[in-house]
Amino acid sequence: MERKYYYRNAIYGGVLILLMFLIYKYRSGENTGSILESEDEKLYQAYGETMGTTYTIKYLAAKGNNYQNMIDSVLKAFNQSLSTYIPSSEISIFNTMENVDSAIVFQNDFFYPVLKRSKEIFEISDGAFDPTLAPIIRVWGFGEIEEPKKIPSEKIDSLLEFVGFNKYIDFDTKSLRKTKKHIQLNFNAIAQGYGVDVIALFLEKKNIKNYMVEIGGEVRANGKGTSGEGWKIGIDKPIEEGKENPNPKRQLQAIVTLNNKSLVTSGNYRKFYIRDGKKYPHTINPKTGYPVSHNLLSATVLADDAVTADALGTACMVLGKDKALEMIEKLENTEVFLIFDENGITKTEISKGLKSYIEELK
Numbered sequence: 001m002e003r004k005y006y007y008r009n010a011i012y013g014g015v016l017i018l019l020m021f022l023i024y025k026y027r028s029g030e031n032t033g034s035i036l037e038s039e040d041e042k043l044y045q046a047y048g049e050t051m052g053t054t055y056t057i058k059y060l061a062a063k064g065n066n067y068q069n070m071i072d073s074v075l076k077a078f079n080q081s082l083s084t085y086i087p088s089s090e091i092s093i094f095n096t097m098e099n100v101d102s103a104i105v106f107q108n109d110f111f112y113p114v115l116k117r118s119k120e121i122f123e124i125s126d127g128a129f130d131p132t133l134a135p136i137i138r139v140w141g142f143g144e145i146e147e148p149k150k151i152p153s154e155k156i157d158s159l160l161e162f163v164g165f166n167k168y169i170d171f172d173t174k175s176l177r178k179t180k181k182h183i184q185l186n187f188n189a190i191a192q193g194y195g196v197d198v199i200a201l202f203l204e205k206k207n208i209k210n211y212m213v214e215i216g217g218e219v220r221a222n223g224k225g226t227s228g229e230g231w232k233i234g235i236d237k238p239i240e241e242g243k244e245n246p247n248p249k250r251q252l253q254a255i256v257t258l259n260n261k262s263l264v265t266s267g268n269y270r271k272f273y274i275r276d277g278k279k280y281p282h283t284i285n286p287k288t289g290y291p292v293s294h295n296l297l298s299a300t301v302l303a304d305d306a307v308t309a310d311a312l313g314t315a316c317m318v319l320g321k322d323k324a325l326e327m328i329e330k331l332e333n334t335e336v337f338l339i340f341d342e343n344g345i346t347k348t349e350i351s352k353g354l355k356s357y358i359e360e361l362k
Helices: 068-082 090-096 111-124 131-140 153-160 191-205 306-319 321-328 352-356
Strands: 041-050 053-062 169-171 175-178 211-215 218-222 231-236 252-258 261-267 272-275 278-281 296-303 335-342 345-350 358-360
Touching: 041 068, 053 191, 068 090, 068 111, 068 191, 111 169, 111 191, 111 306, 131 153, 191 211, 191 218, 191 261, 191 306, 218 231, 218 252, 218 306, 231 261, 231 296, 252 261, 252 296, 252 335, 261 306, 296 306, 296 321, 306 321, 306 335, 321 335, 335 352, 345 352, 352 358
Parallel strands: none
Antiparallel strands: 041 053, 053 211, 169 175, 211 218, 218 261, 231 252, 252 358, 261 296, 272 278, 296 335, 335 345
């Protein structure tokens, strides 16, 4: 989670396509001011780097309650548990263990919750979300800075032997062990969302009611925001990034109003590479070991917490439009906004419950 080359979802190659359409320049581009501030309260803003990306946090609190340093400390401990780019982290220690009879004992409160939720989303998605995909991610080059010179077809079948969240790890509230040698985990498709929740709960314990937490484009917000109507978050149009368009200008597809909700977007159109004239997106199907091939460009998931939205977004990108919508509509308090290509035309599909939150733009 530390290399800037992989802003989010490096495990399946999801990308940041969620544009923060924050409170100060909503639509008109003018500063609307901090209307929630009062004589006793102040709108605090915290910024920084974490998990290979940046974070932005805004919250209304009594004057004198700047939690920037405490937030950084929480995120540092979080990375020490779940970052695969820190050799001494808990997950790195687990990944390098070769003795299947050994177990890693959790050193803090971060590892078990993400394991538990990963198992739940694995089951909900029928295996479309699977953090044991790490070895295959690596040979595809999606977990490294350099792309492979050729498609690693000869390695895929053998590496699939080590993929299976329901088969090859065993855990409880205190420890984790692998039941087969060479099993590795990578939580990059869920960890940023979980990190958002961790900071949101930190703020709530400080009795903060109005806040917005964003890490790498993944958002959780509560209260009315400074607009007085909830926090306005924008979803990007799927404009492909490539050699001819290396830094595409972002345009909004829709605006979502959040209050006590989380929003995460996953997509395929910016992170990919081309070999022999064929495009290989970063989203890999855990059942085949190969990048997906369908017309779904992005999936924006609305859920009560960001960890759920994050993991389900990746699952949607694996499943494709129809199966993704079918999965989401079976879940309570969960909605999805899908952008897909149909014969060269960009179209959208929205789950029924999302319509009260979203405004599509022309």
